[in-house]
Amino acid sequence: MRSATEPAVSPVRVAAVQSDPQVGLENKEKNVAATLQRIEEAADAGARLIVLPELANTGYGFDTREEAYAHAEAVPDGPTCAAWSELARRRDLYVVAGITEVEGVHLYDTAVLIGPDGYIGRYRKTHLWNREKLIFTPGDGFPVFETRIGRIGLLVCWDIWFPEVPRILAAQGADVICSANNWVWTPPPLFDDAGNCMASYLTMAASHVSGVPIVAADRVGTERGGKFLGCSLITGVNGWPIGGIASAEDETTLYADLDLTETRSAVVWSDLNDLPRDRRTDLYDPLLGFTGGTVLPR
Amino acid sequence: MRSATEPAVSPVRVAAVQSDPQVGLENKEKNVAATLQRIEEAADAGARLIVLPELANTGYGFDTREEAYAHAEAVPDGPTCAAWSELARRRDLYVVAGITEVEGVHLYDTAVLIGPDGYIGRYRKTHLWNREKLIFTPGDGFPVFETRIGRIGLLVCWDIWFPEVPRILAAQGADVICSANNWVWTPPPLFDDAGNCMASYLTMAASHVSGVPIVAADRVGTERGGKFLGCSLITGVNGWPIGGIASAEDETTLYADLDLTETRSAVVWSDLNDLPRDRRTDLYDPLLGFTGGTVLPR
Numbered sequence: 001m002r003s004a005t006e007p008a009v010s011p012v013r014v015a016a017v018q019s020d021p022q023v024g025l026e027n028k029e030k031n032v033a034a035t036l037q038r039i040e041e042a043a044d045a046g047a048r049l050i051v052l053p054e055l056a057n058t059g060y061g062f063d064t065r066e067e068a069y070a071h072a073e074a075v076p077d078g079p080t081c082a083a084w085s086e087l088a089r090r091r092d093l094y095v096v097a098g099i100t101e102v103e104g105v106h107l108y109d110t111a112v113l114i115g116p117d118g119y120i121g122r123y124r125k126t127h128l129w130n131r132e133k134l135i136f137t138p139g140d141g142f143p144v145f146e147t148r149i150g151r152i153g154l155l156v157c158w159d160i161w162f163p164e165v166p167r168i169l170a171a172q173g174a175d176v177i178c179s180a181n182n183w184v185w186t187p188p189p190l191f192d193d194a195g196n197c198m199a200s201y202l203t204m205a206a207s208h209v210s211g212v213p214i215v216a217a218d219r220v221g222t223e224r225g226g227k228f229l230g231c232s233l234i235t236g237v238n239g240w241p242i243g244g245i246a247s248a249e250d251e252t253t254l255y256a257d258l259d260l261t262e263t264r265s266a267v268v269w270s271d272l273n274d275l276p277r278d279r280r281t282d283l284y285d286p287l288l289g290f291t292g293g294t295v296l297p298r
Numbered sequence: 299m300r301s302a303t304e305p306a307v308s309p310v311r312v313a314a315v316q317s318d319p320q321v322g323l324e325n326k327e328k329n330v331a332a333t334l335q336r337i338e339e340a341a342d343a344g345a346r347l348i349v350l351p352e353l354a355n356t357g358y359g360f361d362t363r364e365e366a367y368a369h370a371e372a373v374p375d376g377p378t379c380a381a382w383s384e385l386a387r388r389r390d391l392y393v394v395a396g397i398t399e400v401e402g403v404h405l406y407d408t409a410v411l412i413g414p415d416g417y418i419g420r421y422r423k424t425h426l427w428n429r430e431k432l433i434f435t436p437g438d439g440f441p442v443f444e445t446r447i448g449r450i451g452l453l454v455c456w457d458i459w460f461p462e463v464p465r466i467l468a469a470q471g472a473d474v475i476c477s478a479n480n481w482v483w484t485p486p487p488l489f490d491d492a493g494n495c496m497a498s499y500l501t502m503a504a505s506h507v508s509g510v511p512i513v514a515a516d517r518v519g520t521e522r523g524g525k526f527l528g529c530s531l532i533t534g535v536n537g538w539p540i541g542g543i544a545s546a547e548d549e550t551t552l553y554a555d556l557d558l559t560e561t562r563s564a565v566v567w568s569d570l571n572d573l574p575r576d577r578r579t580d581l582y583d584p585l586l587g588f589t590g591g592t593v594l595p596r
Contacts, residue, residue: 126578130568141581161507161573163461164582186506187536187567194492198506198537205503208484208496209459238485239496269485270428275459280424283439284462 011257012149014176014213015047018232018252020221023059025070032057032080035097036087042253043091049149053219054098054125054157054182055109061224065107068135072102075110076119085118092116094147096154096178096215106137111154111180113145121145123154127162129184142168150175150260153212157181160202160216163209170210171276175260179203179216183229190229191248197229200245208239211275213258220249237262308559310447312474312511313345314552316530316544318519321357323368330355330378333395334385340551341389347447351517352396352423352455352480353407359522363405366433370400373408374417383416390414392445394452394476394513404435409452409478411443419443421452425460427482440466448473448558451510455479458500458514461507468508469574473558477501477514481527488527489546495527498543506537509573511556518547535560 017038021031035056042050054060057080058071073080084095094115101110101124109125109132124139125132142165144153153169153176160166160179169177183199191197199218207214213235220230230248233241234256242256269275315336319329333354340348352358355378356369371378382393392413399408399422407423407430422437423430440463442451451467451474458464458477467475481497489495497516505512511533518528528546531539532554540554567573 126581127576129576130570133570138578158576162577163465163503163507164577167461168582189538192538198502201499202503202507204496205461205500209461209500240487240490272428272431278425278427278456279460279462280436283424284466 010150010260012048012260013046013255013257014049014215014234015042015045015051016215016217016232016234016254017042017050017052018217018230018246018250018254019053019056019219020251021053021056021059021219022221023061023071023223028058028071031059032083036083038253039084039087039093039095040091042255043093045253045255047093047255049094049176049178049215050096051178051180051215051217052095052097053217054111054180055100056097056180058100059223060182060219061226062135063224065135068100068107069102072100072107074103075099075101075112075122081112081114081119084112084114088114089116089118094149094152096152096180098156098180107135108139109136109156111156111178113152113154113178115147120147123156125156125159126165127158129158142172144169144172144174153177155179157183160199160206163206166206166210166212166214170212174212175263176258177207177212177214179214181216181218183218183231184226195248196245197231197248199229200231200233200241203233204235204239204241207235209275211237212263213237220251234258308448309555309557310346311344311553311555312347312513312532313340313343313349314513314515314530314532315340315348315350316515316528316548316550316552317351317354317517318549319351319354319357319517320519321359321369321521326356326369329357330381334381336551337382337385337391337393338389340553341391343551343553345391345553347392347474347476347513348394349476349478349513349515350393350395351515352409352478353398354395354478356398357521358480358482359524360433361522363433366398366405367400370398370405372401373397373399373410373420379410379412379417382410382412386412387414387416392447392450394450394478396454396478405433406437407434407454409454409476411450411452411476413445418445421454423454423457424463425456427456440470442467442470442472451475453477455481458497458504461504464504464508464510464512468510472510473561474556475505475510475512477512479514479516481516481529482524493546494543495529495546497527498529498531498539501531502533502537502539505533507573509535510561511535518549532556
């Protein structure tokens, strides 16, 4: 039972940390220290759910599987999860962060959810991008985690190119989707005249059509020739960015106060419209049939 | 067999007509005449595939079913389809346009595809918005039509809020999606600082994630208290608008030269990435399960 002094579950101040981790074993300790410092700062600013980029403890650009093994840790028993858990416990907050995970011979591009009572769960990236396919094993499902602040769904980077993912998370009742990213390249142009990248718009669209806020933390900087796109954002239940989209260059933290109960009432379109109810799931079977077997050659 | 003088199938100049039809029987003849004039102008400008808004021959805001019956026509045997067909034949072009259709007691919010050889087929809007539910019968499928210029998929307005629709059209091999719209309202804000409405971004996102161009024609103006949002656009295979997004206010026609063969080669992300191939259809079954029966209360 909630005590009288315990804060209300919503609104919740959320934070998207846009940072610049660097691959290389010599950088790992610095990367983790930087995540802890950024989480502390966000906690000082009142954030209770803090999202960091993909592979935030190791950087991204592994040259070989061997190098990835050397960087990787067990989840949740490795030192990075331990450090995040200690901090989450001490500051009474929730952290979502990308981590290079190893389990047996398997490497995973994982996002963990850690709360005031420690490790809650993980999502292993299901849609691997480019050379990730040579390094990581893909995950096999889209969990949604029940927490004291609401139901939290996770996705990682290339997943947002597949609108099925946020749909499946929303259909399980996610009150917020946390998106941990290393957006790195799309077919040109990378940015439009407003300075936004396509991934920002994919995030807005996914949020809007399912009526679920998305906290999308991307990284910046360059690594072994790859340039990351920044443009982190936090969308409201209507899909629009709250307080604007971050720059493509600068380390920063975005904040927003989200009412994580908004997804539970009917989306206010009109008495005759509600996005989940208006879905024609009776007609979507062909989606699987066409793509599972009979899709035309492309 | 194609003769030496016949034009190559691609690139094809496409046009999105942003117009202002008006409901009311006294306006119907003017509405149809306006569509013919705009098609002629687009043909003069070299367009071979011309997309007009939803319900382009009648306007949108029917007060009653009786009023809709009075405006509606048979497809393809009514006078509007006959007029569009005559013009398409004479100018050797393809027209996609919204029309108020009646068949027996059923009213449909339909988009027709008409080519140089006459009527090709129709799509009856499957996702009905707001009071459309009181007027129209929803359609029951997502056809893609094989034509001499490529495979053409159709959708109407509220359909784009359901990313399943463009996915299903793309999975059937659509080379271009024609989107006939009367975008009228979204939860505020209606527009961002760039003057774009959310539907523009939904169109860009759907186009980008399936690697298929979308020609989206919306209407402008007001009708019985409803204001339409304009912001028509034509996206390239990369999802970005070609030549910008139309204004929210003005009647205009957008043009772009689309290579309708681009969707047939692998989308050029990298040797290791291809959007259709990267889909994890093995994991998408839950989409149906969750939404068909066990979705959590929202």
